[in-house]
Amino acid sequence: MQLSKILQSPVRLKIVSFFHKHPSTVDTARGVATWVNHDLKGIEKALEKLASVNILIAHRTNYVTAYAYTQNKDIILKIGKLLESR
Amino acid sequence: MKDDYQKELFERLLKSPALEKQKAAFSQILKDSIWWISDGTGAGKINSLGDNITCDKKKVCSLKPLEKAIAKSKKSGQLQRFICPSVRHGFCMPLIQGDKIYGFITICHTKEKTPDDILTVFTAFGNALLREIQKELELFKLYEGIRPRAIALSTTHTVHRLISSTLDLNELLPRLARLCLQVLRAKRCSILLVDRPKRFLIPRTTIDLNYKNSKIKRKKVKIGVGREGRVAQENASIFKPSYLCVPLLEQDTIGVITVSQHIDKKPFSVFDQEILTVLAEQAVVAIKNAQLYAEQEKLTLGSIKALAAILNERAPHKHTHSMAFVDIVSTLGREMKLSLEEKRSLHYAALLHDAGKLAVPREILTKSSKLTGKEYNIIKEHPVKGAEIIKPLGTLKPVVSIILYHHEHYNGKGYPRGLKGKQIPLEARIMAVADAFEAMVCGRPYRKIFTVLQAASEIKKNSGSQFDPQVVRAFLKIVKRGEIKQLLKRKGYAIK
Numbered sequence: 001m002q003l004s005k006i007l008q009s010p011v012r013l014k015i016v017s018f019f020h021k022h023p024s025t026v027d028t029a030r031g032v033a034t035w036v037n038h039d040l041k042g043i044e045k046a047l048e049k050l051a052s053v054n055i056l057i058a059h060r061t062n063y064v065t066a067y068a069y070t071q072n073k074d075i076i077l078k079i080g081k082l083l084e085s086r
Numbered sequence: 087m088k089d090d091y092q093k094e095l096f097e098r099l100l101k102s103p104a105l106e107k108q109k110a111a112f113s114q115i116l117k118d119s120i121w122w123i124s125d126g127t128g129a130g131k132i133n134s135l136g137d138n139i140t141c142d143k144k145k146v147c148s149l150k151p152l153e154k155a156i157a158k159s160k161k162s163g164q165l166q167r168f169i170c171p172s173v174r175h176g177f178c179m180p181l182i183q184g185d186k187i188y189g190f191i192t193i194c195h196t197k198e199k200t201p202d203d204i205l206t207v208f209t210a211f212g213n214a215l216l217r218e219i220q221k222e223l224e225l226f227k228l229y230e231g232i233r234p235r236a237i238a239l240s241t242t243h244t245v246h247r248l249i250s251s252t253l254d255l256n257e258l259l260p261r262l263a264r265l266c267l268q269v270l271r272a273k274r275c276s277i278l279l280v281d282r283p284k285r286f287l288i289p290r291t292t293i294d295l296n297y298k299n300s301k302i303k304r305k306k307v308k309i310g311v312g313r314e315g316r317v318a319q320e321n322a323s324i325f326k327p328s329y330l331c332v333p334l335l336e337q338d339t340i341g342v343i344t345v346s347q348h349i350d351k352k353p354f355s356v357f358d359q360e361i362l363t364v365l366a367e368q369a370v371v372a373i374k375n376a377q378l379y380a381e382q383e384k385l386t387l388g389s390i391k392a393l394a395a396i397l398n399e400r401a402p403h404k405h406t407h408s409m410a411f412v413d414i415v416s417t418l419g420r421e422m423k424l425s426l427e428e429k430r431s432l433h434y435a436a437l438l439h440d441a442g443k444l445a446v447p448r449e450i451l452t453k454s455s456k457l458t459g460k461e462y463n464i465i466k467e468h469p470v471k472g473a474e475i476i477k478p479l480g481t482l483k484p485v486v487s488i489i490l491y492h493h494e495h496y497n498g499k500g501y502p503r504g505l506k507g508k509q510i511p512l513e514a515r516i517m518a519v520a521d522a523f524e525a526m527v528c529g530r531p532y533r534k535i536f537t538v539l540q541a542a543s544e545i546k547k548n549s550g551s552q553f554d555p556q557v558v559r560a561f562l563k564i565v566k567r568g569e570i571k572q573l574l575k576r577k578g579y580a581i582k
């Protein structure tokens with residue numbers, strides 16, 4: 001996973017910055033769209049991408065999918081450095 | 087805190103577009119003027135304007151008169167005029183609200199003395215500017231304070247939705263533990279539930295991020311013994327820097343949740359304890375619902391089994407289906423990736439699908455020779471009769487259509503309605519395959535016994551005509567894996 005490449009997308013960067021600042025968050029795509037002030041469609045796509053590369057964890061049930069921040073310390077550390085450098 | 091506020095307000099003032107507009111407008115009137123914006127710190131001790139001052143021009147001007155004007159303005163809270171050594175005019179206006187001075191706008195280097203009416207307008211503008219920035223700052227502070235709480239509230243609501251979306255305790259508890267780890271940023275979470283005699287806490291799930299791939303086994307905990315046991319007995323949380331344990335409280339304690347080891351090695355906060363308590367409150371409702379549902383399921387299944395037993399009394403296994411049939415149907419349902427609800431309905435339908443045979447005379451059911459046309463027509467009525475028997479049981483509503491249509495053929499040549507393809511419910515299409523297979527391999531008095539492979543080949547031959555090709559494909563997969571043979575052997579059949 002090349003973090004800087006993944007975070008080139010402004011919407012993904014917005015989402016990751018949000019979860020990095022609020023790591024205890026567990027929320028749906030609609031919730032995240034509200035917090036980062038972005039359209040739902042773009043958020044849904046970006047959340048799935050971030051979950052596929054393990055930056056986010058998707059909690060899926062038959063009725064609802066919610067996303068949370070990774071618990072992997074190495075990834076969190078790398079993200080922290082990358083966000084600081086921007 | 088107060089200083090921070092004044093500093094932040096001053097920073098905002100400097101960056102304010104309204105100030106820029108004011109400067110542009112007044113610069114037209116106050117020709118050649120130099121603007122100084124200084125903060126309100128120093129309380130009468132301004133010896134040097136140093137870092138606290140921002141100047142928009144690099145003109146060299148003696149600061150002494152300016153410093154004096156600011157000091158006077160600070161003391162009086164009033165606007166002060168002054169004259170520079172270069173005989174230029176200036177004035178200093180304090181940015182004041184109540185008894186607090188937030189800064190000063192100082193104008194110097196004007197050719198002429200600024201008229202009083204201009205100063206009145208200037209003061210009004212300055213005050214309006216300050217009020218606007220204060221309002222903006224207050225709103226920002228409010229937003230910053232409310233936002234994390236709103237996010238936390240949304241999180242607890244989402245967790246509630248996630249844990250309420252299952253009634254299966256085996257699914258609910260690991261999900262809940264994972265969510266607790268997520269929200270509290272912890273490494274380990276255990277959920278223990280009180281057993282029936284209320285003597286022990288039974289560990290139901292433990293998730294440890296250090297041992298992701300291994301199942302953690304824990305011993306049961308006697309109530310009153312150890313930290314978890316004490317929490318269960320005393321209904322009081324334990325709150326340590328690296329360990330939290332809260333009771334799952336209904337009228338009585340139904341269990342405990344423990345969370346330990348923050349992933350950043352930070353101590354847990356009071357806020358964390360509060361959050362875990364809220365999660366535990368939500369969990370109690372979900373756990374109780376799941377337990378009640380399981381009880382109800384047990385009751386329903388008991389009734390269904392009793393009904394199936396009555397049916398078997400009337401027509402023993404060799405004339406109807408064996409208990410292996412139920413397992414074949416369930417295995418096929420699993421292979422078809424049915425949902426939990428669908429699998430449950432299929433299971434019940436498998437137990438009850440021949441309930442309609444209660445309406446068939448016993449001599450026809452137990453006849454060992456070939457049926458006459460009239461007898462066969464009576465037999466063909468059993469799905470409708472079965473559906474009629476089950477219909478009044480409201481909780482078995484999804485089962486009715488499976489029973490009613492399990493003798494329909496994919497090509498529309500079955501009975502009782504002659505439904506075709508996807509018109510037939512999937513569960514009924516599954517049951518049709520299992521029904522035919524079981525009759526072939528377990529045998530009937532009027533029919534020879536097939537081997538598993540012969541029966542599978544017969545099913546394959548009728549794929550697309552009698553049976554749904556998709557179901558047949560899934561069925562052949564489980565036959566190939568040897569699951570059906572194993573299953574029949576387990577049920578005591580000497581299968582070839």
